[in-house]
Amino acid sequence: MLIPTAVLSGMGLIAGLGLAVAARVFAVETDPRQDAVNDVLPGANCGGCGFAGCSDFAAAVVDGKASPVDCPVCDDAARQAIGAVMGLEVATTQRQVALVMCQGDESVAKHSFRYNGQASCASADLYGGGDKVCLHGCLGLADCQAVCTFGAIEMTEQGIARVIPARCTGCGKCIAACPKHIVSLIPADAKVHVLCANTDKGGPAKRACDVACIGCKKCEKAFAEDPRITISNNLAYVDYENAPTDPGLVETCPTGALVFRDLNALDSDGKEVRPN
Amino acid sequence: MKFKGGIHPHYRKVTADRPIRELPLLPRYIVPIGQHIGAPGEVIVERGQEVLRGQALTKPAGFVSVPVHAPTSGKIKKIADYAHPMGRPQLAIELIPDGEDRWSDEISPVGDWRELSPNILRDAIRDAGIVGMGGATFPTHVKLSPPADKPIDLLILNGAECEPYLTSDHRIMLESAADVNEGIGLMMRVLGVDKAVVGIENNKVDAREALAVSRPPGLDITYELLETKYPQGSEKHLIYALSGREVPAGGLPMDAGIVVQNVGTAAACLEAVRDGHPMTERVVTVTGGAVAHPDNLLVRVGTPLQDVIDFCGGLAVDTGKIIYGGPMMGMVQFDLDSPILKGTSGVLCLKDEEVSQFEGGPCIRCGNCVDACPMFLVPSQMGLLVERSRWEDLGDHHLSDCIECGSCAYVCPSRRPLVQYFKRGKLEWRAWQEKQQNESEQNNESA
Numbered sequence: 103m104l105i106p107t108a109v110l111s112g113m114g115l116i117a118g119l120g121l122a123v124a125a126r127v128f129a130v131e132t133d134p135r136q137d138a139v140n141d142v143l144p145g146a147n148c149g150g151c152g153f154a155g156c157s158d159f160a161a162a163v164v165d166g167k168a169s170p171v172d173c174p175v176c177d178d179a180a181r182q183a184i185g186a187v188m189g190l191e192v193a194t195t196q197r198q199v200a201l202v203m204c205q206g207d208e209s210v211a212k213h214s215f216r217y218n219g220q221a222s223c224a225s226a227d228l229y230g231g232g233d234k235v236c237l238h239g240c241l242g243l244a245d246c247q248a249v250c251t252f253g254a255i256e257m258t259e260q261g262i263a264r265v266i267p268a269r270c271t272g273c274g275k276c277i278a279a280c281p282k283h284i285v286s287l288i289p290a291d292a293k294v295h296v297l298c299a300n301t302d303k304g305g306p307a308k309r310a311c312d313v314a315c316i317g318c319k320k321c322e323k324a325f326a327e328d329p330r331i332t333i334s335n336n337l338a339y340v341d342y343e344n345a346p347t348d349p350g351l352v353e354t355c356p357t358g359a360l361v362f363r364d365l366n367a368l369d370s371d372g373k374e375v376r377p378n
Numbered sequence: 379m380k381f382k383g384g385i386h387p388h389y390r391k392v393t394a395d396r397p398i399r400e401l402p403l404l405p406r407y408i409v410p411i412g413q414h415i416g417a418p419g420e421v422i423v424e425r426g427q428e429v430l431r432g433q434a435l436t437k438p439a440g441f442v443s444v445p446v447h448a449p450t451s452g453k454i455k456k457i458a459d460y461a462h463p464m465g466r467p468q469l470a471i472e473l474i475p476d477g478e479d480r481w482s483d484e485i486s487p488v489g490d491w492r493e494l495s496p497n498i499l500r501d502a503i504r505d506a507g508i509v510g511m512g513g514a515t516f517p518t519h520v521k522l523s524p525p526a527d528k529p530i531d532l533l534i535l536n537g538a539e540c541e542p543y544l545t546s547d548h549r550i551m552l553e554s555a556a557d558v559n560e561g562i563g564l565m566m567r568v569l570g571v572d573k574a575v576v577g578i579e580n581n582k583v584d585a586r587e588a589l590a591v592s593r594p595p596g597l598d599i600t601y602e603l604l605e606t607k608y609p610q611g612s613e614k615h616l617i618y619a620l621s622g623r624e625v626p627a628g629g630l631p632m633d634a635g636i637v638v639q640n641v642g643t644a645a646a647c648l649e650a651v652r653d654g655h656p657m658t659e660r661v662v663t664v665t666g667g668a669v670a671h672p673d674n675l676l677v678r679v680g681t682p683l684q685d686v687i688d689f690c691g692g693l694a695v696d697t698g699k700i701i702y703g704g705p706m707m708g709m710v711q712f713d714l715d716s717p718i719l720k721g722t723s724g725v726l727c728l729k730d731e732e733v734s735q736f737e738g739g740p741c742i743r744c745g746n747c748v749d750a751c752p753m754f755l756v757p758s759q760m761g762l763l764v765e766r767s768r769w770e771d772l773g774d775h776h777l778s779d780c781i782e783c784g785s786c787a788y789v790c791p792s793r794r795p796l797v798q799y800f801k802r803g804k805l806e807w808r809a810w811q812e813k814q815q816n817e818s819e820q821n822n823e824s825a
Binding site (some may be wrong): 214215216218219220222224225228229230231237 | 738795798799801805
């Protein structure tokens with residue numbers, strides 16, 4: 103009993119010493135600033151910056167190949183902290199979150215056929231643009247949810263994707279994953295949104311979905327001067343540089359495509375409180 | 379010679395004895411401008427314009443492009459996006475017939491093909507808007523223009539019709555055997571080959587007899603019976619079965635010195651030259667348990683699906699699926715307005731009980747698909763790679779050689795949507811390759 107214990111302890115001691123020596127002799131010199139930057143980064147390795155992961159991004163920042171604002175996930179405080187480490191002046195930026203520009207769930211959107219293939223939006227989109235009459239609507243097969251590293255996208259019971267703004271870091275991966283291109287990054291402070299991407303004319307749009315934007319221009323006309331919502335190609339677009347804030351504005355929309363939603367108002371689950 | 383793999387589905391060719399009947403003139407036609415592989419033509423008519431039967435409505439935009447023609451005389455009501463068999467609405471010309479069905483003055487016979495030069499014949503085929511009628515709709519004049527460095531010594535005619543239910547090629551071979559044979563001679567002249575082989579599955583012995591009896595003197599055409607097996611009508615398998623040659627991976631039949639054409643296309647080419655008639659109608663098999671009177675119809679291109687079905691006695695209440703083409707490779711339709719195209723060989727209307735609706739399960743690695751794959755691929759593995767978005771590994775498995783015949787999905791006990799995986803995988807693999815290429819170019823520039 104004693105001998106095996108002694109032999110094992112001895113082996114452990116020798117191996118440990120070897121490792122300690124190796125760590126000294128073969129140590130790789132790194133810029134201490136790289137570790138400091140890495141500590142501030144979110145550590146999610148989401149790849150939203152275009153680098154292989156957070157430590158790769160930190161190395162790029164230290165080398166001057168990337169700027170602190172290139173990390174889409176960092177909030178303003180983290181960016182300032184990186185700036186402090188690097189001795190850089192970092193401009194304050196506004197937080198951005200993703201928003202799914204569609205409310206066409208099972209209760210309002212019409213279907214053209216029954217799809218029973220692979221559960222992936224991109225695959226369904228190959229078949230005539232998917233099973234919804236609206237060719238711009240959320241297909242609800244969760245390609246965006248699958249790529250979200252932050253658990254910030256949920257599929258509603260009625261079958262469309264919805265972003266949880268409190269968890270969204272604005273990395274933009276869902277935007278690339280959506281075959282319908284209906285996820286956008288918008289300022290988190292914006293409160294009035296057009297939740298529709300249908301560019302068809304009024305009649306077909308309304309036939310496809312009850313809550314479609316029909317391009318009627320009523321919201322556009324609410325602004326005599328200084329337009330903050332404009333209609334182009336039968337669809338209303340909010341000017342997020344100069345976003346409207348008046349909750350009463352949604353009353354002008356006859357279909358309900360224009361909604362008032364305060365993305366910063368959250369309930370205890372981190373989910374937003376639904377208006378109405 | 380027999381190829382390895384493939385399947386033996388129930389053929390259900392119930393319309394094989396039905397002679398071709400012509401569908402009467404209808405109150406409206408919707409002619410999409412894109413009915414072929416390649417660039418759609420440019421519209422050369424206007425809303426409100428009166429057109430005559432056979433008049434060109436578009437002009438080709440590039441080499442791999444053909445025009446479409448007015449199916450009858452009448453007035454153009456609208457040029458807009460209409461339902462299209464491929465799924466998404468596409469630009470189409472809506473024509474309201476005037477009922478007179480007058481041919482355009484420009485339509486006149488080109489001449490006797492035996493005396494015309496290959497170039498004139500080729501131009502006549504292009505101007506008639508002829509595309510492969512087997513369903514792939516590749517412009518025929520392009521296939522008949524092999525580059526100089528690919529010598530062609532054999533023309534193969536596809537009369538296999540290996541898809542279950544379809545009988546349109548069968549009827550064409552029976553009823554227009556002389557036209558098919560003349561059309562083959564015409565194509566041989568264009569290509570400058572002296573030998574042609576027609577491949578026919580051995581469930582259509584009568585079609586072989588009809589063709590052999592009417593073979594024009596002086597033409598070296600042989601008629602071979604092939605094993606009845608799916609996908610016997612696939613270009614590469616037909617070539618192997620008839621000549622023993624193999625088309626190299628990623629290559630075309632011309633790499634093996636061969637051009638393959640459908641028998642219906644041969645007859646259409648003859649009509650284009652002998653009568654000057656452009657491709658404005660085709661034979662369509664309307665079949666399946668959900669139509670009252672299955673039949674073979676001569677239908678004008680642009681006929682809305684609804685009218686074809688009405689002519690055959692309407693749809694059953696419990697219709698489950700309507701497919702353009704055969705059940706193995708056809709396109710499912712969901713809009714009764716979508717028109718018959720140049721490549722629509724069949725309208726298959728299935729009852730609910732004839733359709734298997736299912737959700738695929740996990741792969742159980744049984745290997746049935748590997749035995750069934752006529753291209754010697756490993757569908758199970760490719761399906762798993764697509765399911766896991768591992769696009770970069772698809773090239774190693776030669777996904778691009780998949781002919782999407784559906785044999786793998788047919789035998790899969792887990793009922794996995796394998797063909798759908800491969801269609802998606804092909805797109806993603808191509809996108810991945812392009813991305814790699816762009817990145818390496820950028821690296822070269824910065825280096």
